[in-house]
Amino acid sequence: MSFLRAARAALAGQVGSRVGVSASAILVALSLSCGTNQHVNQNGPSHSAYITLPGKGSVLQLHINNSTGEITIGSQTPQVQNTSPNGLALAPSKKFLYAVNSGNNTISTFSVASDGSLTQTGSQTPEGGSSPFAAVIDPSGKYLLVTNNLGDIVNRDGSISVFSIDSGTGALTAVGSPVPANADPTQILFTHSGKFVYVTNPQIGTVTGFSFSAGVLTLVPGAPALSGAQASALAVDGSDKFLYVANTAAINPGLTTVGNISGFNIDPNTGALTPMVGSPFTSTLGTGPSALTVDPHNSFLYATTPGSSDSVWCFAITPTTGIPTAVTGSPFSVSAGGQFALFDLTGNYFYIGNQAGSNILGYTYNTSNGALTAVTGSPFSTGAPGAMVLSE
Numbered sequence: 001m002s003f004l005r006a007a008r009a010a011l012a013g014q015v016g017s018r019v020g021v022s023a024s025a026i027l028v029a030l031s032l033s034c035g036t037n038q039h040v041n042q043n044g045p046s047h048s049a050y051i052t053l054p055g056k057g058s059v060l061q062l063h064i065n066n067s068t069g070e071i072t073i074g075s076q077t078p079q080v081q082n083t084s085p086n087g088l089a090l091a092p093s094k095k096f097l098y099a100v101n102s103g104n105n106t107i108s109t110f111s112v113a114s115d116g117s118l119t120q121t122g123s124q125t126p127e128g129g130s131s132p133f134a135a136v137i138d139p140s141g142k143y144l145l146v147t148n149n150l151g152d153i154v155n156r157d158g159s160i161s162v163f164s165i166d167s168g169t170g171a172l173t174a175v176g177s178p179v180p181a182n183a184d185p186t187q188i189l190f191t192h193s194g195k196f197v198y199v200t201n202p203q204i205g206t207v208t209g210f211s212f213s214a215g216v217l218t219l220v221p222g223a224p225a226l227s228g229a230q231a232s233a234l235a236v237d238g239s240d241k242f243l244y245v246a247n248t249a250a251i252n253p254g255l256t257t258v259g260n261i262s263g264f265n266i267d268p269n270t271g272a273l274t275p276m277v278g279s280p281f282t283s284t285l286g287t288g289p290s291a292l293t294v295d296p297h298n299s300f301l302y303a304t305t306p307g308s309s310d311s312v313w314c315f316a317i318t319p320t321t322g323i324p325t326a327v328t329g330s331p332f333s334v335s336a337g338g339q340f341a342l343f344d345l346t347g348n349y350f351y352i353g354n355q356a357g358s359n360i361l362g363y364t365y366n367t368s369n370g371a372l373t374a375v376t377g378s379p380f381s382t383g384a385p386g387a388m389v390l391s392e
Contacts, residue, residue, distance in 0.1 A: 046063040047392065048074065050090070053383045066346050071380040082104055085101050091137055091165065092140075093141055100146055106125060108124050125172045128148075128161045133146075136188050138212065142164060144172060147159075147187070147199055148185065158183060161178045187232065191240040205247065207225050227247055228247025237294050238298040244261055244263055245261065246259065263281060264276060277323065286305055300370040304341045306336070306354070312331060314329075329369075339353030353385045355384045360378075362380060
């Protein structure tokens with residue numbers, strides 16, 4: 001059983017991977033039924049973010065202070081037994097939010113009010129696959145894609161379900177049958193153009209690529225591409241030229257470091273992947289990179305790992321080749337986590353999900369050297385997060 005699959009099973013047992021609207025308001029921390037500590041900030045306007053709480057069976061709204069990056073707690077959707085929501089996707093219209101329920105193979109649709117609060121609309125949509133994990137919406141906002149981590153009668157390995165989105169109601173309609181995506185598909189992303197889709201396959205250490213058009217997925221030439229042991233996270237640069245994959249359990253001969261990052265060149269016409277010169281890349285210290293992101297200026301690639309020692313790897317990206325080179329001081333010995341890593345473009349804030357600590361770490365970063373500085377109040381107690389999306 002893969003690490004991610006085991007984690008998913010554990011989360012399911014706890015129950016009994018760009019929707020919100022900007023608001024100018026005084027921030028007030030609301031009570032959480034889960035009883036987590038809350039940090040209060042009353043300075044300036046904020047915008048919303050959302051996280052799934054798999055162990056609670058709900059979605060939590062967060063407020064991010066535009067000036068400081070501090071997080072305060074907003075409203076929480078009612079807890080629903082046996083759902084274990086994990087994947088989360090935000091419609092570009094910011095009218096609808098979708099939570100993928102790993103526990104009962106469904107998708108919950110939420111409408112977003114003017115204050116960013118959520119209301120579930122209609123009944124849960126059958127997902128069509130088994131053990132759904134992650135979700136993403138194409139840049140046009142017309143389609144929702146969900147990875148199905150386990151095989152079923154039709155797809156012996158795993159698959160991707162595709163849904164069209166009703167722009168008025170947010171309702172989902174399945175587009176054909178789930179598409180085979182090799183063993184254990186987990187994380188999924190679109191290139192910025194929406195032309196290509198990539199998913200990780202941790203069980204077999206590969207990444208599977210598809211071209212995408214009008215809701216139809218077609219394997220790219222050479223798919224799946226070999227990446228490394230427990231390939232578990234994805235990131236693409238802003239030009240759509242380079243794809244990076246975190247191989248959480250890869251062994252690096254001659255080093256004590258466990259885990260590395262594969263770099264691929266993306267063929268702009270076919271989406272086929274070609275390994276970069278020198279790939280895979282690793283750090284001098286650290287273990288288990290399991291979340292990846294590229295900064296908003298396409299200067300740095302960050303890999304985060306669980307723990308607080310040598311836990312954030314930072315690489316400068318060579319613009320012409322995409323080759324990542326470790327920056328001075330990397331790995332950074334700061335508190336981190338491996339659940340997710342993403343940037344908030346409003347203030348270039350960097351957020352890391354820490355499931356073991358039931359919190360989110362917040363940082364600002366130096367655009368010249370990539371160094372991180374903790375946001376005031378970090379870490380922010382939220383409950384054990386699954387996935388996070390931001391409203392910019």
